[in-house]
Structure formats: C-alpha cells, structure tokens
Amino acid sequence: MNIKTIIIDDNLSDINSLTMNLDAYSNDSSVNFDYVSFSDIQYEELLETNGLLYILDIDMPSINGFELAEKIKRNNPRAIIIFCSQHANLVFESLRLETSFFIRKSNLIDDFNHAIEKCITILNDKYTEYSYNSNGLLKTIYYYDIEYFEVNLNDLYIHLSNGEKLKERKTMKKVISDINNDNFIQTxxxxxxxxxxxxxxxENAVVLKSKVELPITKSRYSLAKKEFLQYLARR
Incomplete structure (x- = not known):
C-alpha cells in the first residue's frame, strides 16, 4: 500500500522525527509513505496538494492546526488527519473531527505506531479499490462503497451502499481471491x-445498516460471527 502523506509543522526537528518514524514503519511493513513536508507559512500551497494522510502540528504561528484541518477536509473530504502536538490537553478537541487521531510529541514512538495502525485500518476499509469489468471497460470502486457481493451461477452482482447494483461475470471463488481482505465475510x-x-x-440472518437482511447458513454462522467480532475489535 502506498500512502501519500503530507506533514506540516513549524519545527524542522519535529518534521525530521516524523519522517524517520514513517521510514521505520515502512521498513517493517508492506506500507510505503510517499511524504512531503511543509512549514506552517506554506499552508495555502498545502491545500492544493491532495494526500490521503495529513500529520499536522496544532500550535503554529501562521495558522491553528484545527483550523487548517477543517480547510483540508473541505477541500479533500477523504483525508485522514493526525494531530501531533506537545499539548496533550488538546487530545479531546481533536476528536471532534471525523477520522482524526492524536500523537503526543512527548510520547512520539508509541503514539505514532498506534495512530498509524488505526489510519491503515481506515484506509483498508474505505479507500482500497476493487476493479470490475463493465461492458469491456475496467472500472474501479472503493471497498467501502460495496455493501455486499451476490453470486448467481457465474453472474456477480455488486450491491453498493447508494442502492446501485453492478454486474459482471465472475465466480465467488474469484471474488474472494481478488478481494483478499479481512473486512469481508462470507455468510x-x-x-x-x-x-x-x-x-x-x-443465526437466521445478517442485518445490514441499510436494514437489508441477507441469509446465513448454519455451517457458516459461528465463523462469520467470530470474524465480525474480530472486525469490531480492530475499530
């Protein structure tokens, strides 16, 4: 996984510490952080650079980190924000923004790894793309937009959260092989x-948040329930 990462901080030493931690995490995983950094006085330029992950200082001379985060989210709604600050008392204020996390500069290594793990979980949920064939054209959709797959013989129906239904020729075995993601459960x-x-x-059905009810077989119930509980534990 390649994650375009934007760092903004008025302290060059803190930027260097963050990039070292990003490199160390990449060396121990299959995740690569394609990062660039900005000082706080460059924030207008930052808003023109779309990333997936943003690591922001809060207390900066030119702009408050919370204010900057709101500007970023308006311009790039799918952005994930990590606040990195020496002011640990601001952690609760940071939580008012969806998909945001907090790193204490005084506890950088432990907080960093925890925040990055949470971010990667969200990215796997929302922004991994599934490729499908539509009338001979290869198209993509985000995993998060897929409610479920339904297979009838060799016809695959992709049910989306907006109510749309896509169709392609594919077996269930091939779907599972292509997805290869722990957040999908075969019931x-x-x-x-x-x-x-x-x-x-x-034991009788899987109830979706959209109130759709889908069948579950007795032979798959225990494993499906276990996998769902494991999914919830990762949140």
Missing part, C-alpha cells in the same frame, strides 16, 4: 459481505 455460498456495513448477525 453463505452466494453472499460475501463488507463487515463495515453489518449492523448485526444472528
């Missing part, structure tokens, strides 16, 4: 469901 030989859209699982 029935014909259904492969995105756990982020599941509200509950019982």
């Amino acid at each position: 029935h030989y014909s259904f492969y469901i995105n756990a982020s859209h599941i509200e509950s699982i019982n």
Whole structure:
C-alpha cells in the first residue's frame, strides 16, 4: 500500500522525527509513505496538494492546526488527519473531527505506531479499490462503497451502499481471491459481505445498516460471527 502523506509543522526537528518514524514503519511493513513536508507559512500551497494522510502540528504561528484541518477536509473530504502536538490537553478537541487521531510529541514512538495502525485500518476499509469489468471497460470502486457481493451461477452482482447494483461475470471463488481482505465475510455460498456495513448477525440472518437482511447458513454462522467480532475489535 502506498500512502501519500503530507506533514506540516513549524519545527524542522519535529518534521525530521516524523519522517524517520514513517521510514521505520515502512521498513517493517508492506506500507510505503510517499511524504512531503511543509512549514506552517506554506499552508495555502498545502491545500492544493491532495494526500490521503495529513500529520499536522496544532500550535503554529501562521495558522491553528484545527483550523487548517477543517480547510483540508473541505477541500479533500477523504483525508485522514493526525494531530501531533506537545499539548496533550488538546487530545479531546481533536476528536471532534471525523477520522482524526492524536500523537503526543512527548510520547512520539508509541503514539505514532498506534495512530498509524488505526489510519491503515481506515484506509483498508474505505479507500482500497476493487476493479470490475463493465461492458469491456475496467472500472474501479472503493471497498467501502460495496455493501455486499451476490453470486448467481457465474453472474456477480455488486450491491453498493447508494442502492446501485453492478454486474459482471465472475465466480465467488474469484471474488474472494481478488478481494483478499479481512473486512469481508462470507455468510453463505452466494453472499460475501463488507463487515463495515453489518449492523448485526444472528443465526437466521445478517442485518445490514441499510436494514437489508441477507441469509446465513448454519455451517457458516459461528465463523462469520467470530470474524465480525474480530472486525469490531480492530475499530
């Protein structure tokens, strides 16, 4: 996974510490951070650079980090924000922004790894892309937009969270091989469901947040429930 990362801080030493931690994390994982850094006086230029992950100082001379985060989210709604500050008392204020995390500069290494793990979980949920064939054209959709896959013989139906339904020729075995993601759960030989859209699982059905109910077989119930609980534990 390649993550375009933007760092903004008025302290060059702190920027260097963050980039060293990004490099160290990359060396121990399959994640690569394609990062660039800006000083606080360059924030207008920053807004023209679309990244997936933003690491922001809060207390900067030219602009407050919270204000900057709101500007970034308006310009780039899918952005994930990590605040990095020596002011630990600001952690609760940082949580008011969706998909944001907090790193204490005084506890950089431990907080950094925890925040990055959470960010990667969100990226896997929302922004990994699934490729499908539409009338001979290869198109992509984000995993997060997929509620579930339904297979009937060799016809695959991709049910999206907006109510749209796509179709291509593919077997369930091929779908599972292509997805290869722990956030999808097979509850029935014909259904492969995105756990982020599941509200509950019982012995008779899987209930989605959209209130759609899908079948679950007795043979798959225990494993499906276990996988759903594991998904919730990763949140």
